[in-house]
Amino acid sequence: MSDPVIELSGVGRRYEGARAALDGVDLSVRAGESVAVLGPSGSGKSTLLNLVAGLDRPSSGTVTVAGVRVDRLNETGSARYRRGTIGMVFQFFNLLDDLTVADNVVLAGELAGVPRGEARRRAAELLESLGIDRHARAHPGRLSGGERQRVAVARALMNRPALLLADEPTGALDSASGEDVKELFRELHEDGQTVLLVTHDLTLARDCATRTVRMRDGRIESDTAVAA
């Protein structure tokens, strides 16, 4: 059995004047696994994802990703961790509108210190493999939702991350585009990419995940393997 890529132990997150967003969460995700975190709004899914991404810090417990104690990192350390270890896909794509599709993807590589030529080659490969290379010089505003999400995935994969994090990747898409993105995540999983995705979309979880973790009120309610 492979080593865990994500290891959460007794993780709590409490915001001032509010009930705990997370309360004593333990979770382990191994390399190659694709885990879908499900749950109603306010159950703590996004908080969990933010902690793993190093965007937020736990009030208690430890968060370890690919051997890195993420909860101990300072801002610069967190930034370096995000560049090298994870890739992120957001519900609303979060592409930079004033950059071309190719430049959006290349940006992630350049921030990680990849030489520009190499970053461009890698971006071209990714865009081609994701079937959006014809839009490389277009700006994101001219693409469909599904295409934009593919660009976001390409950007997330730019630095060959150990872990791909996705926050409602189909949440802002029409059904056709949503199917398109589901297929993409299925392929990524089949290629061995470790994925942690937060979603309301049960079909996405069923089709693309090997495990589903259900959360409620900041706690893990169930953690079950998805039948093959």
Add this chain to the structure above:
Amino acid sequence: MSALGRVVRAGVRRRRTQSVAVGLAALVATTCSVLGGSLLVASRAPFDQAFDGQRGAHLTARFDGARTGADQLAATAHAAGVTAAVGPFRTLTLDPEPTPGEHTPAGAQLPPMAVAGRAEPAGGVDNVQLTEGSWPKRPGEVVVASGYETSAATGDTLRLPGLPGAPVLKIVGFARSVSRTADAWVTPDAIGSLTAPGSTPGYEMLYRFADAGSTAAMDADRAAVAAAAPAGALTGAQSWLAAKEGSDRNTAMFLPFMVAFGLLGLAMSVLVAGNVVAGAVGTATRRIGVLKALGCTPAQVVRAYVAQALIPAAAGILLGVVVGNLLTVPVLATTGHAYGTTASGIAPWVDVAVAGGTLLTVALVAWAAAVRAGRLRTVEALAVGRTSGGTRQVVAARIAALAARLPLPRPIGLGLAQPFARPARAAGMLAAVVFGTAAATFAVGMGGTMSWVQGAKNHDASDVLVHPQRPDLPHGAPGAAGAAAPPARPVAADPAAVTAALTAQPGTAAYYGLGAVDVTVPGVAGNTTVTAFVGNSGWAGYRMVSGRWYQGPGEAVAPATFLTEARVGLGDRVTFTDHGRPVTVRIVGEVFDPHMQTNELFTDAATFPAGTAPSPDLWFVKLDPGTDHAAYATALGAALAPLHMTAEADARHSSSGSIAALNSLTATLTLLLVVVAGLGVFNTVVLEIRERTRDMGVTKALGMTPAQTVGVVLASVLLVGAVGGAIGLPLGLLLHGRTVPAMGHSAGLNFPDSALDVFGTPLLLLLALGGLLIALLGALLPAVRAARARTVEALRAE
């Protein structure tokens, strides 16, 4: 509260950054405008303002104490035309010596001091203004007039060796009398102990008249006072018109400078406030779309956003009036010093006008921006920031793509492209940097020119100064006319004897002596002062505007005032009459002489017929390199003692308080304008970051470090700073190039090119970088704040 009111309140509270930015912009704009407006007001007839403020004396009359009494003089207050009078005050002239100390070097000399015994600084006429310390309360204390030449400070003492028991006066303060009625004031009961045995103190009466606007009127007023006093009692009288004339010359010189700074301040205020308010409303376009979607009419939207801008602006304006007044008081005090008057207070109407004007500007700019946003179709307003499109975005995207290909670190490339996404906002920021750089360049230029003027004024600086045991009474000093007779003074020694002593003294490299005589020149009103030089005056520091310094007898140089009045130019001959003897000189140069700014001629003593040249009473000596100045002065002083002459090392005969004041004023105003420019950048960058919060969150989520985020923000102002510097520099040079000649013209002076050519290449390069510096400093704080912002919250931003 109405629905619209709640929208406004929520908008002000929720969009704290914009509210703070608008408030801050209004604050700096108001501060700057109060200062600029006050400077403009203070520049308008400052002498008249100060004279009216102090109820200055139209006539300062001095009476012989042996020929009249206090009661008789009090009765002169009823002379024809007199509207107010104070006095009589006992007066006398002292010959003080400073006590060497922290402020006064050993051997320093003081001019005679006309002292009045006065119990209170105010009294209905010539309300003397204390600028420092307190009014004398007991004998032994003295308050010195600001115009009296001394380096002593409050707490220092003055010795009076000519009086029995060599009493000492302690300086308890400094005061300014616009009418210049005395050099110093003591308590009335102190006069007795300061009176030399065998002499009688004089009297001083200060009058105001119904008609005092012309020389003729003042002559009539003087005659009325003389007639009201016992016959022959009036020994001298000083008209306020003389003080006004002297002050007006200074004012004329400084006026263009003050006006330039005042206008710069006002222009920057409007610019910064307008830019920030327009930006703040502009960033709210999407919210305006939401309000419209909820059913707000365009008119309601406009009202809501004008109100939303006015609330923080009003707070900023109120605070700005307070800060502006606090800053203006010391600046006006310095201005008063520059003008040679007392500081005029802040005109309340300036506060009201600035506050109202700024509020109106904010309202108009907010209205224009809100109307524009209100007219947008709701769907377009809602889509702002979410979609790309339009020519502006296409251009910005192309430039961003271009920047991505530059061989620069990626954060720098990202930042460089940002100004093109909001060209109007970038233009506003650019204007602030341009103004800031222009102001700094102008100020540095003024500093250079003023140093040049100071250098010209210091033409009489020398290693050693030789003079009679007391220097002569300066022209125009209050003690010059009407005071009780000062103690007898030694006269200037025989020039041949002084020359022999100087030549014999080892270490003498060069020397010249000068004496002055008043002559008449046909076509020139009043007297012309001819300064006659003995010895080699070629090394004297006189600066030429054109032509050359005289090279021998028969040649002369003159300042522009004389050349203009005599209607002569270089090469022309001028004949002056000295005690009935005509003397002809050829003008070979125009000298820059800001001292008297009156009719003067400089020539060799040998130009006069033998034995008729004025005797030199001051000698300036240059020493061989390596000579000990103090030892030389001691040895020469011993040699000159039998001639009743003394030598002083490193004497700087001239000093210019007004130039020092101008330089200090320049530094203060420049700092303020540069700070305002920096705040203009700061405010714009704050708005820009607010608008790009989400993008910054994205890049941080992708792994951009805090340092790289700072790099992006700083890079976003690089171009603006560089271009602003490149435009501001020539603008500042132009302003300097236009203002200096205007200053000279106002004062009847011509500045040579060398007075304008004060910028070296390294200085120009530094000033060109000033724009970058203003931009980077203005952006630094928001950049650090952006780097520290939490990524999760940034990603949630709309």
